[in-house]
Amino acid sequence: MDLFNRTGKMALGSRLRLLTAKITEEADKIYKLYKVDFSPKWFPVFFVLYDEGAQGITSIAEQIGHSQPSVTKIVKEMAKAGLVKDNLRSKDKRKNVADLTEKGKYVAAKMITIQGEDIDKAIDGIIAEATHNLWEAIGEWEFLLEQRSLLKRVEEQKKLRESQEVQIVEYEPKYKAIFKALNEEWITTYFEIEETDKKALNNPEEYILNKGGKIIVALYKNEPLGVCALIKMDDPEYDYEMAKMAVSPKAQGKNMGWLMGQHIVNTARQLGATKIYLESNTLLKPAISLYYKMGFQKIQGHPTPYQRANIQMELDLTQNN
């Protein structure tokens, strides 16, 4: 299939489907070769009954990774072919216990020993001719996808790529409106604008910058979609507070919060800070988890002008992070 050299790996699903179809088709011919009246799709159910003995439909389905209705159908088909008997008596009257018939046991033994050995050897032959072991590779994929799904892995790549297109810049007067708008957006979604908010958002120069603080803006493809402030505190314990972090919903999943957070921390360090303070609300789950990821620890009892603040945290810059 030359096609797949051109598509790249995003066609993995299609490519696998074609190979699967080809192999299933051959399997059918192989059963004919052995003159067994057997359909390849029966195999997993058949094998489980052979290997584990009589059991209910759902139990089989779980073992072979099929849906329960699929097993129901297959059991009925095999019953018709005389390989299986179902509706065996069991205490639980909901259960439909299936088991191999004598004929089924005979076919199974023959199929799994004789035929299985020939097929194993044929496949081992292909594996020996190849430099990459398909059988082992599939096993590894089953395991690795169990650990972390393909979706998750792609998500991470996406985030990584997009975070490379995020640029952090210093506040300039032209960003005044967006600084206000992005913050108002999340505040009004969950809470109400408080008096302290108004002051800072309407006069960032006066209330933040001129007092020795910083404001940064995150650009995604040159569009300002995130803001964050480092505010000088007048406190015996803390030098700076990280506050007014806001990311546009349009820029979610681009790692912007993390990038701005790291930038703010570095800035604080350069300004000689040893501890950073912040306050937030536990309603804002992604934010809280970001703070923990950055190394912030929960503290208690610091006075705050904000009504919505129900959690307070600090980051100790003297420790390695």
Place this chain on the structure above:
Amino acid sequence: MDLFNRTGKMALGSRLRLLTAKITEEADKIYKLYKVDFSPKWFPVFFVLYDEGAQGITSIAEQIGHSQPSVTKIVKEMAKAGLVKDNLRSKDKRKNVADLTEKGKYVAAKMITIQGEDIDKAIDGIIAEATHNLWEAIGEWEFLLEQRSLLKRVEEQKKLRESQEVQIVEYEPKYKAIFKALNEEWITTYFEIEETDKKALNNPEEYILNKGGKIIVALYKNEPLGVCALIKMDDPEYDYEMAKMAVSPKAQGKNMGWLMGQHIVNTARQLGATKIYLESNTLLKPAISLYYKMGFQKIQGHPTPYQRANIQMELDLTQNN
């Protein structure tokens, strides 16, 4: 999937199907992640149109390895989604030429560059974590199955195993009936019993053994299912003739002909023969091809008592075979 450690490789098809289903399911979620209104099954058709430009249904089907009706359906679905326009004018009025719309081209470019890159990297990550490369392994299987199908490989294993259960023994009087029956079976199927046949089949001792010939019997699981004779000739050029080879239809595909042939040749060699002669009929294709495989060469002009003989061959034992 622990199941597949127990089944052995004959469950390869089932195992592949499960992996394919899982990956297709994830692919669907990945498209949602990128907010593209796109179904994974469209991908091969979509890609071909992107890569090769406008073309007819059948041409697409051939390239992607799908059936033509499948492509017809997919093209219609994509047309409905506004990604493709079909029924484009073409000289050949039977043809339904499809092409990407402007929207389709935009989506394709974005999908294949940006999304494709993320997916490629995610899959490369899995491949890097694994010790066996699934992508390469699939490519190798596509190639190797093209060379020699799985069916053929299994057939060979079967033949090999069964030929190990074939035992060649010397003629004994108890095999007189089967010697006659097996020969009569094939002769009457294609030709008629001739006078010369009757003599040899009814009196093998007198006409074959006592004249210095040999008869061997091939047993499959102790059942006599094949016979062959080495007949002493009274001829200036040839010492022996290989004749009366017969294999029961029940024993077809067990390599019996080859095994008996080799045995006869070895016997002749031990008896000091330098050349073996045989005659046959070109109607008997498997037999003729067996003789060629054994090293026999076609010759012409030797006198024969048989009407059905239309081909004559010899094997030179002085040459390495």
Place this chain on the structure above:
DNA sequence: AGCAATTACATAATTAGTTATGTAAATGTA
């Protein structure tokens, strides 16, 4: 003991493909 929740399964509807078949257009041939 009585009722809600869960479980085990069957059945129906849906999905993504296939093979089989029909038909019009194009091509090949006597």
Place this chain on the structure above:
DNA sequence: TACATTTACATAACTAATTATGTAATTGCT
């Protein structure tokens, strides 16, 4: 040039799976 064959496609019927849904039996809880 007429007619048979082939090609290109659509449509129908089938296959092997899925998800959705309904129902009876069992279990869990107060």
